[in-house]
Amino acid sequence: MYDDNHFKVMTSIDDRFDRDFEIDLMRVLLNLVFMGYNFIINIFMTGRTKKPGYLNQ
Known part of the structure; x- marks a missing residue:
């Protein structure tokens, strides 16, 4: 049903989508x-010196 122009537009959109998606x-x-x-790193740095922040509440 579609004409050639519509098909070309759709395939170019698909190609661009694949590249952008990757x-x-x-x-x-x-x-x-x-x-x-x-x-x-945050867990190691805070865990050695003091308890993590969520335990101090």
Whole structure:
């Protein structure tokens, strides 16, 4: 039912979505690794000297 122009537009959108999705996925994974790294360091730094903040309430 669709004409050729509509098909070309749809395929270009799909290609761009695939590339953007891969880039976003890498960015999310890097953020998760970075957050986990900071979280572990915070636990070690605060756990040695005093109780973590949520135990002091």
